Amino acid sequence: MRSFLTIRTVEIVVCLLLLALSVRVMMEGLRLGAGWSDRGPQSGFFPFALALIMALGLVAALVSAWRETVTRPFFEASEEWIDLLKVGVPAGLAIALTPTLGLYITSGLYVFAFMAWYGRFGWLQALLGGLLVPAGLYLLLRYGFNIAMPMSPWYRQGLLPI
């Protein structure tokens, strides 16, 4: 699968996506009025002009990517995307869980799971990490700086301090 996923292919795809976006923004700019009123540019003038500049840049980038004859694979070794997924998916999950479980519970689970699974730490060490990181954060944010963080549903029911 790596043979066709080259830097060039990805670049072309990204440029096309961004181009679609800039066309959409240009339409929005036109809807808002992209011309000049007696008080200077209308609301849509800037978005329209900027989207146009972006589109021009994208066309230039597309042309130069299209002409590229020698290109490197996007992932040079299979380790690259395996490691990327191993790190990226848990990070994404942690972000996705934060609104429901709250920061402290999520970060505890995240540190614990990542240490045990990716780092191959022993259960005890991972558990220690999963307890110490949220505890440290809680002390720092709650008592040190008094910054509110997302909390768990149990906090709202008064069952947990986090």
Added chain:
Amino acid sequence: MEALELLAIGFAQIADPARFGFVLLGVVLGLLVGVIPGVGGTTGVAILLPVTVYLEPLSAIVMLAGIYWGAMYGGLITSILFAVPGNPWSVAVMFDGRPLALQGKAALAMSAGFVVSFVGALIAAILFTFFAMPFAELALSFGPPEMFAVLLIAFGTFIGLGGAPAKAAIMIAAGFLLSTVGFDVVTGQPRLTFGQIALLQGFHFVPITIGLFGLGEVLYNASERYKVQIEEMTRAAKLGFHDIVEAVKATIRHFGLVVFSALLGFFTGVLPGAGATPASFMSYGVAQKLSKHPEKFGKGAIEGVLAPEAANNAAGTGSILPMLVLGIPGSPTAAILMAGIFMWGFIPGPRLFVEQTDFVWGFIASLYVANVAAVVICLTATPVLALMLRTPYAILTPIIVVLCIVGAFAIQNSMLDVWLVLIFGVLGFVLRKLEFPLAPLVVALVLGAPTEQALRQSLIMSDGSMLIFFERAISGPLTVAALLLLFLPLLQLLYKKYRGQAAANAG
């Protein structure tokens, strides 16, 4: 000397033990952030920004700036030892630092880097001290057209000197567009919200920066991880007294080059939009051209370490100057510092120099203090810092990700900002892979509103005529310079075509 008196006031401000402590804390955090793979100085400053709301302004800025300086020193350790530049401005030092390390001279290369970073930063701090007031006085006379012209120079620099003009233009336009989301500053009309109420408040740039530079860097490092063997190299991180003496000797031997690089760095840094990265590459190139033995470059020439390090530290300091004086940050880190200044209740710009003398000069004094602290810590404690590299990756990564979430959420208590981190983290990874420059996007996002405002105010002044930018004494030359920078890549292209055609005709 007026500047010296003001500087004395500044030192008196910094002499306060708590503030001095915050300078040190910042530098130490910066060194750690610079050494730890996966977080650069920009991320460090962005994540800690929300926390500083609870500090007094001077402590807050000296701490955040301390992180910036510390990261500059720390970054060279990983560049030299592992060929993993923690920051884009540490790439140039790798060209010769890495070969030196492979020859077993890592300690010498690192000590030389630290010593010369200090000298470069010191020269820049002195220039900063004496340029700040005249610069601020000049800026006081600026109206909207002049501001717009300077802003245009910032974008021109990204496009003309950045190396990838089309990509830089795309990123600038994208950053600008993100900044226009929400209510129109002049007419109050909602723009680009596509009916989403959550988008009405617009995008705050801190979550986007944390996404691009924080999570994006975590992902990028994850994919590059298999290349690096950290364990073997940490042993090379011991600096002996002998190495430090050698490093000082090398710095003195090439003192002319060091001073020149620092000057080049400072002025490139002051140019809004340029920052430390082009400065380090430019001075590396100059060092090679001036050298008596250019063939040694890339194979472990000490000048190849001295020049870019002197330049990038000087440029880092220089890039703060337009931010303080004009409210135009030259680098993403300077942009975050500027957001901080707003949060602490001040407005960056020439009035700051008149109204908040203690704050401004306390900060300038901290430049000296922070750099002395950084060089001393580096020369004595590099083994400890390198030990940080042994912190298991499986512990560091989740902590960095969690800190990204904390930093993004804390800025305005919005979950949307946390999602932005994820979206821009993935985007940042892909764009970095495709070699799109990320700094222009962040800087444009911050400068979007002021640029639009300056343009519209100018056009109201002139009843809609664009000529106003060319007619005024200061804005005229600035606008012309900005346009030249903007069209420099196009001119170069045409020139090349013309030369090619001339050659074809002759042949």
